Amino acid sequence: MSIIKSALSQIAHGHPLVTEFKNQVITLKPLPLPSNNIVLVDYTLEGHDDQYEVKFNGPLDVDLSALFRYLTTMNDPTGSKSFPKYEDVIDALNVIMGHSPRGNSEIASIGRSRFFPIDEPTLRTERQGLGWNEAIRGYFQSARPATGRLLLNANVSHGVFRPAGPAINLFTQAALYNMHTLHKNMSELRARVTYLGDKGETKRVLVKIIQGLASPYTAKGKVAKPPKVKRLGATATEVEFYLTGPTGSTGLAPNRYYTVAEYFQRRYGKSVNPNLPVINIGTSQRPVYMPAEAVEIIPGQPLQRKLNARETPTLITFACRSPVANATSITTFGRKCLQLDNNEKLSEFGVEIEKDLLTINERELKNPDIQYKNQKEANPSEGSWNMIGVKVLKPGAKIDRWTFVHVDPEPRDKDTVTRIMNGEFTKVLTDMGIPIAETPMHPQGLVVNTRAAHPVDAVRHAFTEIRRASGGKGAQFVFVILAQNDPDVYAAVKSLGDTEFGIHTTCMVRKNFTKGRPMDQYFANVGLKINLKMGGNNHQLKNDIAIIREGKTMVVGYDVTHPPPGSNSPSLVGLVASVDKELSQWPAAAWAQDGRVEMLGEKLRENFGERLVLWQKNNQQRLPENIIIFRDGVSEGQFQQVLDKELPLIREACAKKYPANSAQPKITVVVSVKRHQTRFYPTDPKHMTKSRNVATGTVVDRGVTQARIWDFFLVAHAALQGTARPAHYTVLLDEVFRANLGQGAAAANGIQELTHEMCYMFGRATKAVSICPPAYYADIVCTRQRAYMTDLFSDTSDTASVGGASSTSRAGYGKDISVEVHRDLRNSMYYI
Structure with missing residues (x-):
């Protein structure tokens, strides 16, 4: 960041500019660059003076007026049907919005959109329960286009950060009896290290990467006179290093061992705490030991690993707040953290953010009644009911x-x-x-x-x-x-x-x-x-879902889950499909594909064809006339790929199974997304739950959506704690609802009602779920696959996997080791 800041300061000359301090600079007019587009920056890193070349490419013009014309008319003059629209303009706006908080040393920025105030003690947790780390409440922001206007999507966000501050303070608070944990917690932290002059004064402060604590295994066999370290986490009196000459007038004799404590006392006249571990700021081969007094860990360093089962509840408790608290936080602390007020950069670019949250209209869908055996009913309240005195339907x-x-x-x-x-x-x-x-x-x-x-x-x-x-x-x-x-x-x-x-x-x-x-x-x-x-059906809706009741519609859900960054493990696919009009049984198919690849390949065609065969077996050899697909988890930038890459494979699977002289099925494709940052806060007590969230069945399809995009938000469930997260559904293709219900509002209402009522058909619960069951079941199938391959997914365990030959291949292992569900369970809901 410092190098880019220095380069920009040389060429700005009063030109308003913003950047994300990595690879983008947004300006209102071209920058006065040298002829070769290279700016030279002198920079000192870890005590070494060096010169860096910062090369500028471009510029590329970003037409803001084109975006605003589109938002006003909702017509793309190019005729393109791709989505999302004007990505480059939205990206530039996000750089403008994020410039000020990202350039503030008191705010930690994570990714492109999350910002955390590291100097605000009221927004953080104590370290107990998080393995010496701390949780900080921050804020998300992103520019979002909507019909007739541009919105800023802001939300509360929570992140876990590694310890920060003077190491001597951290060691005083830490459990020094567990040096293995302390060593692990210190490893790879960036720290400011104070180097002293001959008289003990501060000579310079450099940023270093902490290797960890002193270890008896460090540099063994690597150097002629290795350090002498008595134990892991040894103190300044327990670590000796070999000092070679000359030593000048320091009073230190050359070519002999000194303890760290002895060296600092005789060299600088400084006493160090003999009870605290020393810190290795060198490498394991060439260690450099510093006392805790000389090391200060830089704040704002995010924890990269996944929280374990003991730590997760601490974060959940900290993050779980009422909707009112979150809404208030966004408009107070959030505006301050995101620097939305009195911001010179925003003013230069003509950006102004309204003070209040956006007020929009919603509508509420009726909770459907539930029916068990012998037509006994349960009437949901706030999306929940009980089974007292009833038996499973089948x-x-x-x-x-x-x-x-x-x-x-x-x-x-x-x-x-x-x-x-x-x-x-x-x-x-x-x-x-x-x-x-x-x-x-x-x-x-x-x-x-x-x-x-x-x-x-x-x-x-x-x-x-x-x-x-x-x-x-x-x-x-x-x-x-x-x-x-x-x-x-x-x-x-x-x-x-x-x-x-x-x-x-x-x-x-x-x-x-x-x-x-x-x-x-x-x-x-x-x-x-x-x-x-065992193949049963727990409950049904008293009134059948309209488009499903005729027994001609198969509902499908599929999802892909990915390994963590840097892993060579495969991505896992889960595919489920209904086999009857009751929507009770959802047999699954599962397989793997190349890691971190979202779009499905050839195996989709094969496994989709098998879902059609199962439907046929359960429906008097008839194939479905309609297929409604819920595709889970893809981002907006991948919507078109679903239609261009996955839909053709599905149509090919259908073409192989349907007779040549018969009509092909009508297909509707809906993307369901839970991982987004849009939240709704009720304004009327008559339309809120006991937890003060919006009422169950709340649908929003105006105000924060685009007229040309068929999408809606649905809160089908009741959040017992915290702020309810709506599911976001986008209809990419519809051949079913318009054909059956007509154009316009009828089709839109039909798909919303279907999705809402299906949320009451999640078989293992007596409450409405937050995402429709096909997508939910597909996600569970993916999770179950991870249990078969624990050697590849460290967040499950490191247990060796088991299983026979199949189609779930493991990427990066040089041979096909794979897992397949046993034939006796394959067509069941084994995964539930």
Whole structure:
């Protein structure tokens, strides 16, 4: 940033300009550049003077007036149907908006749009619970086009940052008994390091990268006289380094070892704390040790790793605030952080941001009534209902062979679990109408000891014993009682059950059995999953969804999840499709493709064709006349690619399955997105939930949308805490609704009502969900795949994966190691 700032200061000469300090400069007129477009910058880095060349390319003209003409008329004069429109102009506006906060040393900028005030103590958490890191409340901003106007989309954002401040203060607060954790937390931090002169005065301050704490393994065998370090995290009196001459008049003898404390005392007349670790600001091969007093960690460095299970609740608690609190924060602290007021740069570019949040109109869709067996009804309130006194609508296949497994049990708890599994558990399921044998195959259960064996080996041994005891038939269902939420054991259970043994599995945590209170509600929730896995239907809407009731429409959902940046792991695809008009069963297909590739390839055609075959088998050999597709997770810039790359593969799959002389199905493609920053805050108490969010069923399709883009926001669910996040749906193609309901409002209302009512059809819950089930199920399928490949996805675990040959290939491993769901489960909702 400093080099770019220096280059721009040389050529600005009163020209208004803004930048994101990386590769873009926005100006109102061309810059007076040298003939070769290169500006030379003298810069000192880590004590070394150097000269840098900053080369400017362009300029490229950005026509703001063209964007405003489009927003006024909503007509693209080029005739292009691509989306989004005028990306280059919006990008330039975002550079203008972000220039001031990004150039402020008291604000940390993350990515292109997130800004965090690092000098505001009221907007941060304590470090307890976040592994010595801290959460900071910041703000997101992005320019968004809407019909007739340009909007600034602003929202509260939360980030986790690494520790900052004088190292001596941080060490005083830290748990110095755990040096391994402290060493890891210090590694790769940028810090200002103070170098002293002969009289102990500050000579210079340089920015360095911390290697970590002193380690006895550092530089071993690399240099002739390596440092002597007694232990990891050794103090200034426990680390010795070899000093070569000459030493001048410092009073230090050459060619001998000195401790860090001794060196600072004799060289600079400075005493250092003998109880605090020294810090390595060199490398592991060539360490340079500095006392904590000389090191100050630069604030605003984001945590790059994923939070673990112990840390996540701390961030959730900090981030969870009422809608009113967030709305107030945006218009007060947010405006200050984003520097929206009295901003000279914004004024130079003619940008002004209104003081208040935008007020828009919404409408509310009616909560549909729910129906169970024998036409018993449940009436949702704020998107939620209960199952008291009702049975599932349609039971799945009877579970004749089932058993349960204790993982690392405690003797007393084991007896409690055994008693409940042989009594209350089956009673609750039977009362729900789920057919299950009263007695398990192993009345005492089986025991898995993961302390003595790897989780995969321990679980495989138990599953093998289950198969042997049943004469090779195996169990239909195995219930695994975990000692705690253990991702490694969970992954082993799902991977082995789904891919190797063909057994349905459900994991439960032991603490739920030992609370000493009835487990009816807990087992009822488990029962919903069980019935879906066995092919059942838990509930339906009292009034059938209009376009679905005729049994001629298949609904599809698919999603792609990606590995973390820098990983060579594959991206994972999940595809689900309905097989009946009840929308109860959603068999899945899953596969992998090249990492971080969003658009689907040839396997989409093959697997989509298999979904059509399943529909045909369940519908008297008829193929669907309509196909409604919910494509999850693509960005606006990829919308056209969905139509250009994925839709042709889907049409090819249909062409192969439909008779040559018959009509091809009508297709509607809708993109569903949850990861966006638009939020709505109610203004009327009559139209808000108990948590003070907008009412369930709220639809917004005006004010923040574009007339030429068929999109809408829907809040189908009730957020129990925090601010409800609406789902954003964009219709990329419609051949179904307009053909059945006509043009205009009828088609728009039809797709909104379908999407809303489907949110009440998520089979494992008694509440409306925030995203429509096809997209939700597809995301779950992707997540389940990660459990099969834990060696590739470190956020799951590092357990070795298991499975047989299939189509889920692993990128970057030199050979095709893959996973396929067992044939006995393939056409079921095994993933739920």
